[in-house]
Amino acid sequence: MRIFVVLAASLFFAQTAFAEPVGSPIPVGIAVGQTTNVALFGEEQVNGAKVAEKMINEKGGVNGTPIKLVFQDTGGDEAGAINAFQNLISRDKVVAIIGPTLSQQAFAANPIANQAKVPVVGPSNTAKGVAQIGEYVSRISAPMTLVAPNALKRALAINPNVKNVAVVYAQDDAFNVSETGIFQEAIKDQGLNIAMVQKTSVKDTDFTTQVTAILGANVDMVVMSCLAADGGNMVKQLRQFGYEGLIVGGNGFNSPNMYPVCGKECTGVIVAQAYSPKADNAENNAFVPVFKEMFKKDPAQFSAQAYTSVKVVVDALSEVEKNSGKKVAEMDTAELRTALNAAIISSTYETPLGEIVLDADGEITQKTFYVSQIKIADDGKTGAMELLPE
Amino acid sequence: MFLDNYGFLMVAIIQQALLGMSLWYPLMAGQLSLASIGFYSMGGYIAAIMGTSPLFAAWRETLGPALYPVEWLIAMLASVLLGLLVGIPALRLRGIYLALATIAFVQVLNVVVLVLDVTGGAVGLFGIPQPFEKRIAYLWFFGPLLIVMLLFSWRLTRTVAGRSFMAIREDELAAQAMGISTTYEKVRAFVIGCGLAGVVGAMSAPFLNTWNARQSSFDASVACLAYVLIGGARSIWGPLLGAILLVALPEVLRPLKDARLIMNGIVLVVACIYLPQGIAGLLASLRRKASGVA
Numbered sequence: 001m002r003i004f005v006v007l008a009a010s011l012f013f014a015q016t017a018f019a020e021p022v023g024s025p026i027p028v029g030i031a032v033g034q035t036t037n038v039a040l041f042g043e044e045q046v047n048g049a050k051v052a053e054k055m056i057n058e059k060g061g062v063n064g065t066p067i068k069l070v071f072q073d074t075g076g077d078e079a080g081a082i083n084a085f086q087n088l089i090s091r092d093k094v095v096a097i098i099g100p101t102l103s104q105q106a107f108a109a110n111p112i113a114n115q116a117k118v119p120v121v122g123p124s125n126t127a128k129g130v131a132q133i134g135e136y137v138s139r140i141s142a143p144m145t146l147v148a149p150n151a152l153k154r155a156l157a158i159n160p161n162v163k164n165v166a167v168v169y170a171q172d173d174a175f176n177v178s179e180t181g182i183f184q185e186a187i188k189d190q191g192l193n194i195a196m197v198q199k200t201s202v203k204d205t206d207f208t209t210q211v212t213a214i215l216g217a218n219v220d221m222v223v224m225s226c227l228a229a230d231g232g233n234m235v236k237q238l239r240q241f242g243y244e245g246l247i248v249g250g251n252g253f254n255s256p257n258m259y260p261v262c263g264k265e266c267t268g269v270i271v272a273q274a275y276s277p278k279a280d281n282a283e284n285n286a287f288v289p290v291f292k293e294m295f296k297k298d299p300a301q302f303s304a305q306a307y308t309s310v311k312v313v314v315d316a317l318s319e320v321e322k323n324s325g326k327k328v329a330e331m332d333t334a335e336l337r338t339a340l341n342a343a344i345i346s347s348t349y350e351t352p353l354g355e356i357v358l359d360a361d362g363e364i365t366q367k368t369f370y371v372s373q374i375k376i377a378d379d380g381k382t383g384a385m386e387l388l389p390e
Numbered sequence: 391m392f393l394d395n396y397g398f399l400m401v402a403i404i405q406q407a408l409l410g411m412s413l414w415y416p417l418m419a420g421q422l423s424l425a426s427i428g429f430y431s432m433g434g435y436i437a438a439i440m441g442t443s444p445l446f447a448a449w450r451e452t453l454g455p456a457l458y459p460v461e462w463l464i465a466m467l468a469s470v471l472l473g474l475l476v477g478i479p480a481l482r483l484r485g486i487y488l489a490l491a492t493i494a495f496v497q498v499l500n501v502v503v504l505v506l507d508v509t510g511g512a513v514g515l516f517g518i519p520q521p522f523e524k525r526i527a528y529l530w531f532f533g534p535l536l537i538v539m540l541l542f543s544w545r546l547t548r549t550v551a552g553r554s555f556m557a558i559r560e561d562e563l564a565a566q567a568m569g570i571s572t573t574y575e576k577v578r579a580f581v582i583g584c585g586l587a588g589v590v591g592a593m594s595a596p597f598l599n600t601w602n603a604r605q606s607s608f609d610a611s612v613a614c615l616a617y618v619l620i621g622g623a624r625s626i627w628g629p630l631l632g633a634i635l636l637v638a639l640p641e642v643l644r645p646l647k648d649a650r651l652i653m654n655g656i657v658l659v660v661a662c663i664y665l666p667q668g669i670a671g672l673l674a675s676l677r678r679k680a681s682g683v684a
Contacts, residue, residue, distance in 0.1 A: 035651055072644070078598045078605075082398050082525070083641055090394040107516035107600035115523065127513045172504050172603065174513040 022095060022336055024329040025061070025068035028313055029088035031099030031109070032123070032306070036076035038101050040257070041302050045101065045123055046071065048303030051291050052310035062317045065329045069310070074100045078108035085109040089116045093333050095317070095340055096121065098309040103127030103174050110137045117334065119341040123309040124302055127174050131363040136341050138362025140308050140353070142274055144179050144251055147369035149186040151272035154371045154388050155221060155248050156190065158270075162220040162246065164195040168210060168234065169225040170252075171199040176225040179250045183223050195219050200234065202227050207234045211241050225250040232261030239265035246270065254301050259376060259383040269374045271385060275301040275353050276370040278387045283311075284352035299352075308351040312358070316343035396641075397526030403637045404532040405594055410617030410629030411539055412587035417623050418552070419579035420559030422485060424611040425476065425492035426587040428499045431606035432472065433465035433591025438515040438601040439508060440464070450519070458521055458531075461592045469588025470581055477580040481573060496606055503603045514602020518595050531593045536630070539586065543626040555579050620661045622668025631669040635661075 030049050033042035049069055057066045070092045072084035081100040088094045089112075096119040100106055103125040113120045114134030122130055122139030131139050156162060165187050169180035187194055195217045198210040211234070214222060222238065222245065224231055231253050238247065239262075246268075253271045277288050277298040287307055291299040299307075317328050320339045328336060348357045354368035372385035412426040440446045440461050450457055480491045503509045510516075522528060546552035554575045557565040566572050595601045613636070621632025639657060643650035665672050 034648070075640075078600060079398075079402055082598070083402075086395055086398055086525075087644065104514055104600060104602050104604060107514070108598050111520075111599050112525075129516060133517075172512050174511075174602075177512045 020093060020333050022093075022329050022331055022333050025057075025066040026317065026328055027068050027070050027092055027094045028310065029070050029072065029085075029092060029094035029097040029099070030306075031072045031074050031081065031084040031088060031097055033076050033080075033101040033105075034071070034073040038076040041124065042073075042101050044300045044302035045099075045306035047291070047295055048299060048306030049098065049310050051287065051294060051299075051303070052307040052314075054294070055286070055290055056310065056314050062314060062328055063321055065327065067310075067314060067317075070094055074105060074109070076102070076105075078105055081105035081109035082112060085112050089113060089118050094118070095328075095333065095336055096313045096344075098123055098306065098313065100125075103130055106130050106137075107133070110134065113137070117341075118337050119313075119344055121309045121312055121344065123305040127178060131361050135362075138345055138358050138364075140312060140351075140356060140358070140364050141305055142364050142366040142369075144182050144272060144274070144369075146366070147251070147272040147274065147371070148179070148182045149189065150369055151248050151270055151371045152183075152186050152190055152192075152223075155246050155270050159220065159246055163193060164217070164219040165192050165221045165223055166196050166198065166214045166217060166219040167194055167223050168198045168200060168214075170202045170204075170227060170230060172201045172203075173227060173252075176202075176227070176250065176252060179252075180223075180225040183225060183248075183250065187223065192221075200226060200230060202230050204230050205233055207237045210234070211237050211243070214238065215241055215243060219245060221246040221248065223248045223250075225252060227252040228255040228257040229261055232258045232266065235269060236262040236265045248272070251301070253374075254372075254385070256298070256300060256383075258374065260381050263380040264376050266374045266383065267376045270388070271372050271374060273301065273370040273372055273385070274366065275304040276372060276385060276387055277304075278372075278385070279352065279354065279368070279370060281350070281352070281354055281368075283350050287352045304352045308349070308353055308356070311351055312344060312349050313340070315349055316340055316347065319343040319347070393524075393526050397524060399638065399641050401525060401528045401532055401597065403633050404529070404536050404630075405590060405597065406614075406617060406637045407630040407633035408532065408536060408539060408590045409587060409614050410621065410633055411543070412583040412590065413614050414543075414618050414623065414626075414629050415555075415583040415586070416576070416580045417618060418546075418559060419555035419576050420562065421481060421576055421580060422489045422615075423480075423492045423580060423583070424489055424615065425473075425480075425495050425580075426583055426614055427606045427611045428492075428496035429469040429473065429584045429587035430591040430594070431496075431499060431503070431601075431603075433469060433588035434595040434601045434605055435503065435509055435515070435591075436465045436468060436588075437461040437592035437595040438518050441518045441596065442515055443508065455521060458593075458596075462589045465588040465592035466585045469584045473581040473584030474577065477577045477584070478573075481576045481580060493608065493611065496608075496611065500603050500606055510602065512603065514600060514604075515595075516600040518599060518601065520596055520599070525597070528593075528597050531597070532590075535589065535593070540626060540630075547626065551575070551578065616658065618668075620658065620665070620668055622665075622670025622672075624667060625670030625674070628668050628670045631673075635669065 032045045053069045074081040074084040098121050106125040110133045114136045120137050124141050170176040248270045254273045320343050345358050357365040371388045376383040416423040554570045617632035622628035
């Protein structure tokens with residue numbers, strides 16, 4: 001008889017141990033790459049998320065309950081991302097995860113969160129198929145389908161005589177490969193001729209072969225999908241070898257890290273952007289000054305996207321409270337995660353990126369994109385992105 | 391709870407140990423080859439393509455879960471064949487030149503993978519079918535393989551083939567003078583490693599959910615070499631001990647945040663300076679001291 005009581009009691013306790021309330025502050029996981037070579041992006045994301053935490057808690061968090069960001073470093077590889085996710089899910093009991101930095105890491109780690117029914121918001125995963133991993137996966141980073149044609153139109157406004165275009169892309173980077181596809185479509189749609197396609201690698205520093213080929217083909221415009229370091233070097237070498245036509249860079253150029261790499265040669269390069277610190281909307285006007293005060297520089301796109309991800313989660317948490325009439329901190333973690341995911345998708349958010357909509361698939365629709373032109377200061381090291389007029 | 395948290399890590403240790411072991415066989419014959427990671431990558435691609443490509447839809451229908459062993463077999467055969475092709479010319483080189491040639495081989499493989507469509511280019515392949523729900527269940531893949539390979543290694547050190555490998559490692563000229571066909575033996579040791587790396591790759595693709603060109607980076611090659619050297623290149627336990635230390639350390643040190651990679655580096659440096667025979671060598675000398683032989 002006694003053994004039954006013990007068994008029943010232990011079952012009871014096991015059950016209560018299983019149902020855990022969320023608690024206050026509400027834990028939100030941030031799994032981005034803070035070490036290895038993705039740290040360059042990961043650090044910008046950490047900064048953006050910290051600004052979000054500060055601003056949101058100063059405004060009273062989720063209807064009075066503060067949030068707490070739990071950071072786990074994913075490193076740059078798939079195993080690191082899986083480990084970070086697993087820690088956040090089962091040890092830190094976060095209500096949602098923001099991350100990871102790279103699309104390839106998302107393909108490895110997101111299925112694990114999906115299986116555990118934990119909502120994931122991807123701040124910077126642009127590869128095709130990320131949002132489709134599962135019903136608990138969404139992202140706020142748009143593939144550049146809209147901005148590429150925009151950037152080309154602005155370039156044609158500057159020089160309407162463009163006919164022949166050279167396309168350059170880094171073939172070992174997932175983002176650049178998908179972006180160049182969009183650019184090439186857009187070039188054809190504008191009735192321009194793709195004179196040549198040159199492939200590079202993000203690790204390249206010498207572009208003599210590509211530059212010579214481009215100069216030989218006599219093109220009027222070069223459209224590049226590269227990252228900041230290799231792209232900056234390539235622009236520099238193009239200009240030094242005497243290329244004078246237009247240069248359009250993709251979203252990889254949208255980083256202040258470009259300026260010191262290519263210096264004065266960068267002036268005039270047209271950049272397609274998913275975010276600009278100069279964007280004029282209420283959310284961005286509130287975000288930029290706080291970011292500047294904390295980090296003494298303009299927020300980069302990765303920072304704005306991380307900020308946006310946190311905001312999306314918090315807005316959805318408020319939505320859950322409104323719909324259920326219960327305080328989030330008192331809800332059971334598993335129950336909240338499901339409700340939160342339902343609130344995240346199929347909603348509209350006001351963010352520094354402008355108005356964004358997440359569809360039922362967790363895929364983002366972004367309303368506004370930006371096209372800027374780089375202007376380097378006289379010192380040759382610092383610069384700014386000047387928004388091109390609509 | 392503990393298994394939820396550390397299940398993946400425990401299996402990752404075994405997976406990395408097996409990868410280290412694939413480098414250990416050529417080292418047993420004194421050949422420093424960094425090609426393993428290339429065969430690992432190829433094996434992973436074979437499994438990923440067979441798991442996701444529409445070309446193999448009929449195979450997946452008819453074989454069901456039996457597809458996994460078929461993938462391992464194909465990955466092993468492909469790795470052994472390519473291993474022979476690469477090994478026969480490359481193993482005429484020695485020491486650092488062999489290491490360079492094998493790195494070059496991995497780079498060539500990487501470029502091929504980035505250009506091909508069937509490998510998914512820079513994004514790689516994803517949505518690979520999963521045989522198990524939980525990561526810890528992958529012990530059913532890697533665990534038996536580890537046991538088989540440990541038994542194989544242990545037997546190998548006691549057979550003529552294994553002793554020829556070690557003879558070449560100690561003195562190639564003397565081994566040749568004793569009538570050992572050194573090229574033949576070196577290729578044999580190399581190919582055993584290639585086959586193992588291919589199988590580990592094929593098991594790893596579903597384990598990681600995704601497969602791409604970054605699996606065979608230079609860093610990964612060096613990490614594999616470190617497992618063997620830190621663990622002890624002369625003991626069959628070396629790769630396992632090295633992987634336990636080097637894979638687990640950054641995870642166990644997670645609470646230290648940024649300092650964890652510094653700690654990891656310090657451990658590596660200390661191990662290199664004070665443990666020339668690796669952890670296995672240290673354990674052996676402790677045992678000798680304990681039994682009073684000194």
